[in-house]
Amino acid sequence: MTATTTGAATPGGPTGPTGPAGPVSANEGRSSGAAFPRLLAMEWTKFRSVRSTVWSLLAFVVLALGLAALITALTVNSWDKADPDQKASWLRDPTGNILGSGFFLGQLAICVLGVMVITSEYSTGMIRASLLAVPRRTPMLAAKSVVFAVVTFVVTEIVSFGAFFIAAPILHSKVQVSLGDKGVLRALVGAGLYLTMLGLFAMAIGALIRHTAGAITGVIGFVLVLAPLAQLLPGSVGKHIHAYLPTEAGHLVAQSAPGPKDLLSAWQGYGVFALWTALLLVAAEWMLKRRDA
């Protein structure tokens, strides 16, 4: 395991700490024009070199694909006994139901990963090393967001299409759906967009709260419990509050056809979610700059 890097083990020797610097231009004054790409490289190394990243993404893939297949199969099996509302929903929006089956729990792994990307720096003290290397906190948070968002987007898009191509054939005997149907492609791409935004949303909350357990509890409690519960709010005001909550608005983009009670269109909903996330990220950045590390 260690063999790969030990090639140049003793060039400096223990006596001359200044020796190793020789050919390396470790002097200042070099152009730092490539500053942001460097930060991206740094954040990418950080991201890929801890186990929580791999485990969270693996959990997401297994949960999302497995549950999409399982719940679709169960739905098909009990199709004749299912209540009419449920059938109507699958008939209206088969893609959204397939994705929802897998992502309802799968999205928690993305939330956990989003939170951990920043809170693990605080819990381990790594944040101090990071800020010593990159004292400007806004670019650091930006680089972290970009790396996390790109990776999450790639993984969730693959899983989104994967879930569709696994579950659609299972569903075939009851509901026919293909990639070319209206809204399907948008929903599949939208699912990845939704989960990526959700990850950033969780990351912003992680940056604000700075404690892993607290931030994870907060995000998951909101996404799974509070936001859906808002449906029960009475009257038109309650309906609007629910419609504009971040995740409730955001997940509309992962539906191929709007539901009967949806107030916002798919992209309007995503815009609302993006706005919430942007606000939280700005707040996180503001706090990061002001708080002691």
Added chain:
Amino acid sequence: MLSEGAAVIEVHDLSKRYGDKVAVDHLTFAVEPGHITGFLGPNGAGKSTTMRLILGLDRPQSGTATIDGVPYADLREPLRKVGALLEARAVHTGRSAYNHLWCLAQSQGLPRKRVDEALALVGLTEVARKRAGGFSLGMGQRLGIAAALLGDPQVLILDEPVNGLDPEGVLWIRNLMKSLAAAGKTIFVSSHLMSEMAQTADHLVVIGRGQLIADESVDAFIARSSERSVLVRTPQPAQLAKELERAAVPAQSDGSGEGEGAVTVATADDGALIVRGMEAAEIGEKAAAARVVLHELTPQRASLEEAFMELTRGSVEYHVGTDQHADGVPVQAQGTPPAAATDQTSESEVAE
């Protein structure tokens, strides 16, 4: 390159509060290149906070801290200029030592070669691919030092670097710091252990309760507080104390240590007197004039440790219960002498 004598780290009127607690209180000092500057103070004196303020991790309420005239946060490639080892660990426990250093190197545009060199320098090459969470305290400290040296910086800020190191590691750190200082680097190293500083530092910045107590060479520091302390044994202690008091120029002893002319007389547990502010010869003459019998008259030489205790008395954040009467004992008061003096007393007893 920097011209000789130009201050590298400059702290000006720096203050930091956490809630009601003042951690750093209008601190001003400068650290110069080419030697090791010890940053000394009791636990809780504000050393780590000061270093964190210099490094831009915390925001001061007032004042400035600069490195070559620039605040840390404005340095473009800070690790190439300043290497820092913080007291608290700053490593993700799940990441390997190699990847830890590599991500830091990437942020500064340093090549992979520097990572290998830094690992070799601190002797962690063998465990480079192991998770840092499994490292012992000493190995963790070495990894922190590798990170500090990664960019071959001109300035090193080390917070309690010998903590957790075995004797071999301590020696290694000392030699490392000395060779770096000899190479013209600026070394600012904190410790609460005077003895450690005595071995390494050339210059001292001493703080207590966030305030500057001393900023001078190690030699001057020792000389300042070891002068004019004399152990006196006499069967007539009360009479002698009175004589010495009368002889002394009246001075306001406000507990901040003895100024010129202030004489303090303290009584050790075994009845011996500890006289400060008067030479042994003078005490002998006064005693003779007053016809007081002397059994012993011994000038005391304080070690660096004692000098430190002496100067930081009254600024120690957490007093041990028995220590509370130790503050500057005014003339002829019957207080307990400071711990250091008691030690000396028992030593001289053994010597007798």
